[in-house]
Amino acid sequence: MKMYKDYRRLENIDELRIYDINEKELYNPTPLEFHVDEVPYPQLISNIPMDVNILIPHNDGNDFIIKSAGNFILNQGNLQLDDVRGRLLSKVSPVLYEIFHESLHEVYKSQETKVIHVFYYGTEKLSKITIVKILYEMNRIFVFADHINTDKGTSDEFEKIQYAEDKVNMMEYFTQTGSYRRIDGKYTWTQGIYNIINRPREDYDDYHNIVFDLAIPEDKELIERILKIMDTDTTHHEDLIRIKTEDGTLKYLEINLYSNFDENGNLISRYGLFNDVTQYSKKSMTKPVDFLLQGFKNSKKLALLIEPLNPKHFEFSEGFYYFINKNPKDYVHSRDVINNIVEDETKKQIIRLIEGELDRIDETFTYNVNGDENNQKICELYIERFEFSKKNHSLGFLSDITDEMNKQRELRESNEHKVMLIKEVHHRVKNNLQILNSFLNLEKRVYSKEPNVIIDHMQTRLTSLALLHEKTYNTQDLKNINLNEFIEDQDSQIRNIVSMDNSVEFESIVDEDLNLTIEVITPLLLIIDELNMNALKHAFPDETIKNKKITKIITKIDENTLQMTFKDNGVGIDNPKKISKNLGCTIIKSLTKQLGGEIELVEYKNGTEYKLTFPIKMVHTIHG
Incomplete structure (x- = not known):
């Protein structure tokens, strides 16, 4: 099991993302340790349309005795209430203890109600969403859990949430700070957008472009042209716009818009990334990731490859373009570059890495520059996949060892x-x-x-x-x-x-x-x-x-x-x-x-x- 936790400041809620939980491990048979009174009105509680769990703090809130458990826990193990009542949570369900102990202890100490959104994933697919409310009353902890089905009939909105959240994490890795998705004229905005425009979320934000609405007059015409282009058959557009927030702050935004069309060319949806580059507005437009690339500036022997397996979002240092003898402005990143490799086995290994069959490659090979067999270079390539924010990324090094091999x-x-x-x-x-x-x-x-x-x-x-x-x-x-x-x-x-x-x-x-x-x-x-x-x-x-x-x-x-x-x-x-x-x-x-x-x-x-x-x-x- 893997668990990630985020805090949503404006909504004042925690978000937990749980991956690969084994529901059979939710229950661990444990002997009765404590005698607790039966819950009053059990019939009433069993008919409430959500799980009601009642816990008694034990050892100063470091553990909890189960007084009553909801149907979620009982149904997973085909259990009766007597199978779990009077047991410590840490023993009878170590998995749930690991997930909720910190929040339960916090509510016990502060006596303030806490709301948690829990997203359960299996094989990277969203399988269940639970909205949990924890409150303290009469020296008891009450945990109300509302479970939401995420099958195809009901999961569309939550898939949007998952998609947006995962994209936010990706953008953080690439120093992007906010995104939105528009389907059928309705917008879904990530929290990063509100950080950019300096205001909290409003109910009407789903129905208009809250960023473009703030554009300064001089950039209104530019935005209209961009949207007109993106409504046709253009799938991607990059540009720079200026907005003035409600508090009067002028900001420079780097925008990346992506449009999806059906087979008839009709617009289906749009996805947009916004990067606040105000701090660089009076300098050259540089992302923080460029500082890492500066360590390889002017190096013709060694190149740093950031996201080499991503055909759209990649950053290569100058040594790579020197190696392949291409102008960075003219280079299109695709599998075609592999065709110039002489060794067939190396080609196969790189393809396997791209397809996700390998986690890393470490290859020495010969490269025909621009396909010319009379202009060959020898290089070493090391690329490694790694997981960050629930997404696969890649980092690599390319070394031109032609001169060294000739010396050898x-x-x-x-x-x-x-x-x-x-x-x-x-x-x-x-x-x-x-x-x-x-x-x-x-x-x-x-x-x-x-x-x-x-x-x-x-x-x-x-x-x-x-x-x-x-x-x-x-x-x-x-x-x-x-x-x-x-x-x-x-x-x-x-x-x-x-x-x-x-x-x-x-x-x-x-x-x-x-x-x-x-x-x-x-x-x-x-x-x-x-x-x-x-x-x-x-x-x-x-x-x-x-x-x-x-x-x-x-x-x-x-x-x-x-x-x-x-x-x-x-x-x-x-x-x-x-x-x-x-x-x-x-x-x-x-x-x-x-x-x-x-x-x-x-x-x-x-x-x-x-x-x-x-x-x-x-x-x-x-x-x-």
Whole structure:
């Protein structure tokens, strides 16, 4: 069972979406534990056209004794009331306890009535809707549940709700903020629309376009033209309009309209997306997702693919278009691009991924640029499917390894060992990208309401890996890579990313003759990234303070061991135990383990200090 919870502020209700519940697990046979009085007027309660459940708070509301249960629970298990009465809810129905315990406890403590809309899904299809009302009276919890049938005869309106809600989640992922659906002249608006136009929902909103009605006079004619086009045979239109809300606020809206027609060309329905881009109105029109793509800007070797399996809503960095030798404005995303792949097995794997038969692919293949067999490139492609807001999405990386493969062929003729070195580096870069995906999945759960934090962290790590990718392919000796050069470039990159204008000084003291293997440098750079991000986020809450400084000192302890001291002159840490449990520290500990080292937080009066001790050489697969 999976469960998702949302709060609808204007309606003051909770929404629960329950997936793949096994109704046979709703009842767990349990011996009688408590003797409770029979419910008065049982005949009356049984004839009320909804379930009435009566619960007695137990253990300060952490559990509840069942006094009476409605027909829903009883009918599912072919039960009598005596089978559940006098039992703890947590024991007799662990599933219902998991779903409703938090709300029941809240009503018990606050004694305020609560309304919940519960949507039950089976195999992603809406199967049941229950409107639940929980109230407290006479030291009892009363749960009224009205179950709504969602078969084909009655589910149309609720399918619209499901469709709209799922689209809202999709738009949040793509930084869209509101949508509507129009069928037979009637509108269904998502909550995001009301956030855009700065007002609550009204009863008459179903009968006119509440966004277009607010358009400024200069854009009225544009909207009329758009709607006229969309009423014919145009299925999609994008544009930019300006509206003035009822409180006088001017807003810029990016609009995407989609029309559905029957076989005779008659308009059936329309779906619209609205994205408030007011904050970018005096700049270039850029979505927050573009900041993630900026980490790959001007990179011709490595491309980031956001939603590569979606033919309409996708974002690719510049490296992809350089690889296929196409102008982004001229490119149409479709399966046709697969036809230029030489290897048939790779084509089959990509098709299986598109059809949903595979969760990920990791392929190396040859590509005929524009179908020309005399102009070939070799690349590595990694694409992974993942679930977000009950929808499947995809993220991928495309690496142009043509030059590297050519170097391998040249090296193979003179030195077979050199070829193995290049393969090893390539394998490690690929593994690092997969580690990056793991960090992304972790942070999606922790920072689900702070997408900009995910983007900032992602960009910092991507920049370090791109730096590593570039430098390692330009070196001839992968066992002796100069650490000082990497640290200097990493400091320069993070200054550019955080745009601090040197308000934080990065000081690095590293032995110029200190050379390490790629196995050591890779996790070390990522650890430094995490420490930098933690310091920038927590050490300097007062932006007006001057002389802010982050210092790294890397020295030899002996011939086999190095020590890095990382410190800042910020506000320090009040509770070391608390910070040791956050996600950043968890990632640092994982990378330190990969490095084979140890890290400790040092008592430091004027800021925060870490000491990382690690071996100069690691057990690895690059042999001399």
